[in-house]
Amino acid sequence: MAEGIKDKVAIIGMGCTKFGxxxxxxxxxxxxxxxxxxxxxxxxxxxxIQAAWYGSCFDEVNVGKAATPLxxxxxxxxxxxxxxxxxxxxxxxxxxxxxxxxxxGAYDICLALxxxxxxxxxxxxxPEMANLMGTKNRxxxxxxxAPGGFAMMATRYFAKYxxxxxxxxKIMARVxxxxxxxxxxxxxxxxxxxVTEEQILKAxxxxxxxxxxxxxxxxxxAAAAIVCRADMAKNFRPDPVRIKALQIAISSGEEMMYTxxxxxxxxxxxxxxARAYEEAGIKNPRxxxxxxxxxxxxxxxxLVTYEDLQISPRGKxxxxxxxxxxxxxxxxxxxxxGGLKCFGHPxxxxxxxxxxxxYKQIQGKAGDRQIKDPKxxxxxxxxxxxxxxxxxxxxxxx
Amino acid sequence: xxxxxxxxxxxxxxxxxRSIVYKAMGWLNPATFMRGEKAVxxxxxxxxxxxVAAGIDCMTGINRDEIGxxxxxxxxxxxxxxxxxxxxxxxxDLSSDIRTADxxxxxKAGTTALLSARDAVKAGSAKNVILCASDxxxxxxxxxQEEIFGDAGAxxxxxxxxxxATLEDxxxxxYDFIDHWKGDxxxxxxxxxxxxxxxxxxxxxxxxxxxxVLKKCGLETKDVAKVAYPCLYAGDHKVIAKKLGLDPAQVxxxxxxxxxxxxxxxxxxxxxxxxxxxxxxxxxxIVSFGNGSDALLFKVTDEIEKxxxxxxxxxxxxxxxxxxxxxxxxxxxxxxxxxxKGIRGEIMATTALSELWRSRKxxxxxxxxxCKSCGTPxxxxxxxxxNPDCLAMDQMxxxxxSDKRGAxxxxxxxxxxxxxxxxxxxxxxNFEGGGRFWFDMTDVDLESVKVxxxxxxxxxxxxxxxEKGIHGYFxxxxxxxx
Numbered sequence: 106m107a108e109g110i111k112d113k114v115a116i117i118g119m120g121c122t123k124f125g126x127x128x129x130x131x132x133x134x135x136x137x138x139x140x141x142x143x144x145x146x147x148x149x150x151x152x153x154i155q156a157a158w159y160g161s162c163f164d165e166v167n168v169g170k171a172a173t174p175l176x177x178x179x180x181x182x183x184x185x186x187x188x189x190x191x192x193x194x195x196x197x198x199x200x201x202x203x204x205x206x207x208x209x210g211a212y213d214i215c216l217a218l219x220x221x222x223x224x225x226x227x228x229x230x231x232p233e234m235a236n237l238m239g240t241k242n243r244x245x246x247x248x249x250x251a252p253g254g255f256a257m258m259a260t261r262y263f264a265k266y267x268x269x270x271x272x273x274x275k276i277m278a279r280v281x282x283x284x285x286x287x288x289x290x291x292x293x294x295x296x297x298x299x300v301t302e303e304q305i306l307k308a309x310x311x312x313x314x315x316x317x318x319x320x321x322x323x324x325x326x327a328a329a330a331i332v333c334r335a336d337m338a339k340n341f342r343p344d345p346v347r348i349k350a351l352q353i354a355i356s357s358g359e360e361m362m363y364t365x366x367x368x369x370x371x372x373x374x375x376x377x378x379a380r381a382y383e384e385a386g387i388k389n390p391r392x393x394x395x396x397x398x399x400x401x402x403x404x405x406x407x408l409v410t411y412e413d414l415q416i417s418p419r420g421k422x423x424x425x426x427x428x429x430x431x432x433x434x435x436x437x438x439x440x441x442x443g444g445l446k447c448f449g450h451p452x453x454x455x456x457x458x459x460x461x462x463x464y465k466q467i468q469g470k471a472g473d474r475q476i477k478d479p480k481x482x483x484x485x486x487x488x489x490x491x492x493x494x495x496x497x498x499x500x501x502x503x
Numbered sequence: 504x505x506x507x508x509x510x511x512x513x514x515x516x517x518x519x520x521r522s523i524v525y526k527a528m529g530w531l532n533p534a535t536f537m538r539g540e541k542a543v544x545x546x547x548x549x550x551x552x553x554x555v556a557a558g559i560d561c562m563t564g565i566n567r568d569e570i571g572x573x574x575x576x577x578x579x580x581x582x583x584x585x586x587x588x589x590x591x592x593x594x595x596d597l598s599s600d601i602r603t604a605d606x607x608x609x610x611k612a613g614t615t616a617l618l619s620a621r622d623a624v625k626a627g628s629a630k631n632v633i634l635c636a637s638d639x640x641x642x643x644x645x646x647x648q649e650e651i652f653g654d655a656g657a658x659x660x661x662x663x664x665x666x667x668a669t670l671e672d673x674x675x676x677x678y679d680f681i682d683h684w685k686g687d688x689x690x691x692x693x694x695x696x697x698x699x700x701x702x703x704x705x706x707x708x709x710x711x712x713x714x715x716v717l718k719k720c721g722l723e724t725k726d727v728a729k730v731a732y733p734c735l736y737a738g739d740h741k742v743i744a745k746k747l748g749l750d751p752a753q754v755x756x757x758x759x760x761x762x763x764x765x766x767x768x769x770x771x772x773x774x775x776x777x778x779x780x781x782x783x784x785x786x787x788x789i790v791s792f793g794n795g796s797d798a799l800l801f802k803v804t805d806e807i808e809k810x811x812x813x814x815x816x817x818x819x820x821x822x823x824x825x826x827x828x829x830x831x832x833x834x835x836x837x838x839x840x841x842x843x844k845g846i847r848g849e850i851m852a853t854t855a856l857s858e859l860w861r862s863r864k865x866x867x868x869x870x871x872x873x874c875k876s877c878g879t880p881x882x883x884x885x886x887x888x889x890n891p892d893c894l895a896m897d898q899m900x901x902x903x904x905s906d907k908r909g910a911x912x913x914x915x916x917x918x919x920x921x922x923x924x925x926x927x928x929x930x931x932x933n934f935e936g937g938g939r940f941w942f943d944m945t946d947v948d949l950e951s952v953k954v955x956x957x958x959x960x961x962x963x964x965x966x967x968x969x970e971k972g973i974h975g976y977f978x979x980x981x982x983x984x985x
Binding site for chain 1 (some may be wrong): 845846847850851852854855858859862865866879881882883885889890891912913914915916917918919920921922926927929930931933937938939940941942943949954955965966975977
């Protein structure tokens with residue numbers, strides 16, 4: 106039995122830019138900003154970095170392929186640098202590459218940095234997929250977008266649990282409203298405005314049943330982490346955050362082509378969550394997790410994720426949402442930084458941004474949105490569509 | 504004897520009341536006023552897709568392995584060079600050892616293709632020929648053509664066993680009569696003066712061809728149950744009947760007020776309508792008009808009872824109608840009105856033709872695979888079985904999904920995705936008998952879509968790469984017509 110990476114790797118420094126429509130900055134600038142904060146936070150000399158992982162997803166939009174954009178922007182001295190991409194879970198892949206490299210003993214100190222510059226396309230939403238899905242898929246896949254791909258899960262969720270779409274929209278609205286309230290407290294967040302249920306319900310429809318406020322921000326930004334061997338972490342700082350589990354799960358095609366999956370949850374998320382809990386030794390997540398940053402690309406995604414991660418029973422997440430269980434002052438605050446919804450979603454950076462929040466919260470440095478004495482934080486980063494995706498779950502604590 | 508062994512038709516669901524057209528453009532030329540409604544192809548339909556749809560209706564209950572040739576007739580092919588009959592044959596999932604041909608350039612191409620099919624079967628060079636005729640003609644805004652043109656397809660199988668209507672004889676008259684024409688590179692039809700067309704062509708060639716075929720068969724007007732000929736001018740349509748001594752009951756309804764004038768498919772569509780009501784022993788004459796005229800005389804056999812009611816034909820398609828209320832939408836569908844697609848809508852990925860060749864059976868034919876080990880159908884075809892409890896490797900056989908119905912597993916209506924007819928509706932089809940995949944859905948609006956509703960697959964145009972001149976086709980979900 107493989108032993109996993111629990112407690113083998115620690116995060117000793119992190120950085121994150123302000124997310125948003127950064128018309129003033131290209132990827133190179135965002136990379137440098139995230140790196141600068143990260144290296145200062147870690148308190149190490151940049152010469153101590155031995156290898157780097159760079160995550161960017163829609164690289165065609167801005168800086169191009171390969172690891173060179175990172176290496177050149179940071180003038181890394183001919184270091185081994187790898188570029189990773191795994192849809193919207195790209196940022197977590199960068200962290201995973203760096204963490205596994207350290208865990209393997211190949212390196213002592215590594216950099217993980219994710220960056221995305223989405224606002225150079227000329228239109229709203231993520232870059233059009235027609236050019237990006239391969240020569241055959243473009244001939245046979247529907248002309249779809251991300252909100253549409255996830256909206257189909259809401260349709261199934263409502264149908265399975267007999268939820269009237271109007272009622273379902275109210276539950277989803279409560280999910281988004283909570284994240285907006287948290288985003289206001291976060292100076293680095295893209296969207297910083299409270300919204301009312303009425304505003305959410307009356308907003309223009311993007312992909313039925315998902316309206317504008319069911320969708321996360323499309324943003325520019327970068328985030329970074331320095332990871333090192335856990336046994337040397339306290340040489341750098343008194344409060345390093347250890348990685349307890351870092352798992353990913355990828356669709357096998359079963360959800361899309363076989364009729365077993367019922368479409369009301371995410372198969373990979375369910376499996377990945379269970380694996381991560383096993384690696385971290387968590388028996389009762391509802392009691393043991395202190396906070397979560399989940400992949401709330403859409404409100405429905407966050408709702409089913411509560412269930413996929415065994416926090417809420419199947420079909421009952423709405424009850425927890427209504428009870429304020431995931432609010433900043435709830436039992437398990439979810440998206441304390443505003444989440445993808447309000448912090449924003451620069452694809453390549455998002456997984457690392459989630460960890461940035463967990464890291465700051467555990468160190469007690471989350472400012473106005475600090476939650477009380479968190480022990481264990483979880484990030485859940487998803488890429489693709491519910492029917493064809495990958496999910497990364499990372500659990501971290503002191 | 505050679506004749507028709509099967510028939511089918513396709514009329515698009517969208518119908519537009521001509522008063523909507525007139526209200527929009529009648530100010531320009533008040534004389535264009537016409538009554539009734541016309542069939543309008545959806546934005547993702549064209550002559551190819553309507554030809555496929557008519558052919559699929561025609562092949563209901565037919566063993567596709569017995570078809571030896573595919574003929575396609577149209578004056579509105581999306582390609583100057585690329586044979587549409589071949590696209591259609593691939594969509595039908597026919598084997599490659601068949602003959603294919605396109606007929607065009609004249610509105611009588613539908614009957615010409617029919618006569619050629621008869622000749623091929625008679626000569627023994629093909630056992631069964633499936634013929635599809637379809638047109639999607641675009642009238643210039645404000646023109647009389649815009650009012651009269653309707654979109655539809657019709658299909659026949661010509662063979663020599665199980666014949667439901669024998670082709671007794673035919674009479675063709677051919678003239679370089681230029682009533683209307685479309686020069687290379689011209690988007691719209693041009694035509695000469697109506698009085699000239701009517702008096703020199705329409706009222707002469709049609710009676711000439713009808714009289715000719717009756718004479719060849721040794722029949723008189725009274726021996727014919729139905730005569731079907733195009734209606735270009737309502738008054739003169741009646742004049743022709745009178746001239747020939749036809750009782751109004753003998754004249755097949757030209758459906759000008761329900762479908763419109765459908766070009767090459769018109770005589771065949773009227774034939775299908777006539778066959779739907781025909782009795783064994785009936786003589787039916789169909790006539791085309793275009794650079795002359797072909798008249799064909801059919802005699803209905805007892806076999807007709809075997810397929811009656813088994814096809815959607817004209818009647819069920821006429822009933823399956825949705826009103827299109829917006830003139831601007833209709834002309835946007837045909838690209839007559841340039842619309843703002845937005846930057847997202849302008850993005851067009853290159854069609855890899857080598858990929859399309861490799862994947863033609865799955866893309867054009869909607870063929871997947873079925874695992875011989877566990878029986879699971881899957882689309883697109885897989886080499887390793889998608890059933891997690893099976894995972895058999897290279898144990899697949901071909902499996903056609905295009906003729907399988909399914910249930911709509913889930914769906915959305917997407918306003919962010921570009922569509923000429925937004926919102927873009929798409930979802931998953933759980934096929935009867937197994938298999939699931941996601942597809943665009945068409946001919947519906949959000950309000951009419953429900954989880955688990957029955958759906959079937961319809962061959963549609965997926966995209967047009969205008970710069971490279973590529974029309975891409977695939978299959979979409981549509982509600983089942985019962």
